[in-house]
Amino acid sequence: MIIGSNAAENHPISFKWVTRAMEKGAKLISVDPRFTRTSSKADIYAPIRPGTDIAFIGGMINYILQNEKYNKDYVVNYTNATFLVNPNFSFKLGEFSGFDSIKKVYADKSTWKYQLDENGIPKRDITLSDPNCIFQLIKKHFSRYSIDAVCKITGTPRDIYEKVLKCYPETGANDKSGTILYAMGTTQHTYGSQNVRSYSVLQSLLGNMGIAGGGINALRGESNVQGSTDMGLLFHILPGYLKSPDKADKTVDEYAKKYYEEKSKDPKSADWWNNGRKYLVSLLKAFYGERATAENDFCFDHIAKLSGNYSHMSIFEDMNKGIVKGLFCFGQNPAVGGPNVNFELKAMEKLDWLVAADLWETETMDFWKRPGALPEANATEVFVFPAKASMEKEGSITNSGRWMQWRYQGSDAPGVAQTDLWMINQLMKRIRALYAKEGGAFTKGVLDLEWNYAEEPDCHVIAKEVNGYDIKAGKLLPGFAKLAADGTTSSGNWLYCGSFTEDGNMAARRIKEDAPNKIGLYPKWAWCWPVNRRIIYNRASVDLSGNPLAAQKWVVKWDPSAMDGKGGWIGDVPDGPWPPMTVDPEKTKLPFIMRPEGVACLFSADLADGPFPEHYEPVESPVANYIPNGCQCSPAVYLYESQKTAFGTSKEYPIVATTYRLTEHWQAGAMTRNLSYLVELMPEMFVEISEELAASKGLKQGDIIEVSTIRGSIKAKAMVTKRLKPFNINGKKVHMIGVPWHWGYSGLAKGQSANNLTPHVGDVNTRIPEFKAFLCNIKKGVEA
């Protein structure tokens, strides 16, 4: 099932594998507001109004629960369906218990907790009948998502939705697999994280996690987004998904106890994050080297502590307030890619300086001379760093399957273009030299850094540092099991420990030899985190005795004769060495080792907007929320001060708009709108519109269409197509237009930016902007 993704267009290489699976008999379901190139290949195309994924999936969950289509053994053994929740947990008027209606946050999550027995272990009811057990709670929660309600919300024709209900739940059988591909169509909503949660609930009910051909697969927005996220590029995480410390966390000890230690008292839970202290200390040793000692708490006070939200929109909000005075953009083009870009451009005008590194001159570098701007009135100093493209440098790329693949330099870069590594190295070297001479704010933090790279830094040195060392022996570590909390080891990213060992660069391996289970794992091709495990949570693919649930495509199995008769796992690298439940009930561990409860979560207290996914409408929606929960939008949505009046209503803006990418261009277009062959394929900004809506507005193929929202307006070519159709939403006809967002005012192919239209509001958990569903109006325009 491809939902929230247009894999054929935006990840064409991934479609090689979809095509192969279909040749072997796989069925493809495409759920999309538009009939795309992906939909054209699907067995079932289900149209869906933008922003209604949770209703669509919620209806599937309800159908599966009501008709007992779930994989019962899997649900009982490997999910938290049997766990009992605090009896005071409730869901009323669209709010889960614990909501602070003044602060608009779930301030008190105590009622979302498990009931514990006298040993502190979660209480369970394996009959699934206790009214407080998660199975009963989820059944009740989704009972409101009837086929009728779902189709009224999503606009999916009932007969098509019924086909989906008939098809997908069949993957709940042990010998069948179902996989979900998703992308930004899922995440770019005010409840984007909950959209993803709904997929993981669905997949867990069907036993589709940890198996061959299962999972929920994020098709990332850029080829190395996985790698950059792993390395802690986002503000709320350090490398290896360690939590960014809060300003209240004063010491390593406080930090480790607060986030990682003793989160489970269940002897069957491996609770792998219990090792968090070792990973943090090893990271600090990689950052600060000899200067990080037990006496100075490994320089913990040097690393940045959170005192707020530093996501994209928050940065621009602070820029607008004059708090953020300088901005570095590496391969980022917010002047095209940012939400409500008119607002963001005005915020950028308040910057003292801007540094932008890219392959070509981008709209961000040119923002001061953009159409309508007064260059002489703008005091921002702009520095441009010409950058090398990925093919012009050596290094690693980590794909969506967590494979770290080493790449050699393919060609030389033009002119003085440099790698990001070179730029950061030079910048830091020069800053440190200045600090050494003159001092400045945070001097010790800057000078304590371990920064001994050569003038021309070698990426192998960095890769080794990321892997980590046994410091005393001066040897590269073979894996993260060797990491220690006492300062004797270093590792720039614990998840990558094992990627570059004394045996060499594992990511550079290219051995075409499959694993014994012959399911295409190719364990000696590149390297996969963690510990070269190709399918995570793979011990969920076996029964309690270690026998594969699907014999013909087994991932791991327990072999009693392995390890000289002591027994061991064969196949993929297992999620831990522990024996199966029936083999050794004392030593066994539950399969979902990164969760304190050891099982997959149908109910999760970790999210900021509720333990179950719930359908809410986008902040700008054409209809009232049909699910009778009393809330139009997610009650926990954060509204930025500058944006309080930046939302339109369906009265003035009755048409739904959604933004997306095309095969032919890349992101904000900096890399592709300057390539003449790609410009030839997709030369001009356009807007897709249904035949019916076009006729009602007097628009013909190739006419100029003017699209406006409360935030701005754009002109583009009209592309009138059969692939868009109005939705029937509870009897009301709702029109939608599609707006690709690649164009801007610089480069070889210019056009107006879709983000002049989009709202500056985002997901409750991640603050990813709601690019995928907002309101607009359209009219026939004249050439600008």
Next chain:
Amino acid sequence: MKEKIFLIDTTKCIGCRGCQVACKVWNNLDPEDTKNWGSYQNPGNMSGTTYTLVRFSEVIEDGKLRFLFSKDQCRHCAMPGCADACPVEGAIYQWKEAGAVFVTEKCDPSKCRKECLAGCPFEVMKFNEKANRAHKCRLCPERIVVGAVPACTKTCPTGALSFGDKDEMVKIAEQKLAEMKKIYPTAELYPGTDWHVIWLLTSKQEHYHLAEQNPTLFKKKEKMYHLAEIPLAYAIFGAAFLGGLSKLKERKKEIQSKKK
């Protein structure tokens, strides 16, 4: 070498147009100054600088929307109308084993009235003003001669394009057609057997906007060449391409040894 043909399997085509770009890059063809004309298809047609393109169409069949894509290109006819029409000896070659028909450097518009353009029943043959000669898909003979596939085929991510032995390709196409007929009753193979390109279509050929065959332009006249007779220039190109490949390998080794 066994006789080769080109198979375009539209059941696997995702309309990504990697083939279109690969063709331009390999053949060093100029980009066209296009405009959005209401379709993803661009340029709108083949030209002196566009040897191949993916055609897009939206049709309703049995009340269901179909979004169809297919690569369009020279058919490399067994009895090429362009070659028949061309009055200049050796200007249009047919390499029998590869099934490739291509324009050579002997093409000289001062010696003809561009009869080849009208001679092609599918309006594939075009004139390139800059090069001052007729242009169309060459089937990358310099690649084929060294055992590589054409540039478009190499690029195709899903395997919609394949180039191989005629018997095998025809067999694959026929088997797949039988399967496709069950889902799409109007699926068909296009064309018959006298081209070196077979399309496996999931709908009627006209729905893909592929040109109708105009049989009146066909004349029967054997005019084929064998491997030994293909113009020297392509053999040299091929050798250079192979040389380039081995150079790449050497460079990779060099980089690796440096790192050690």
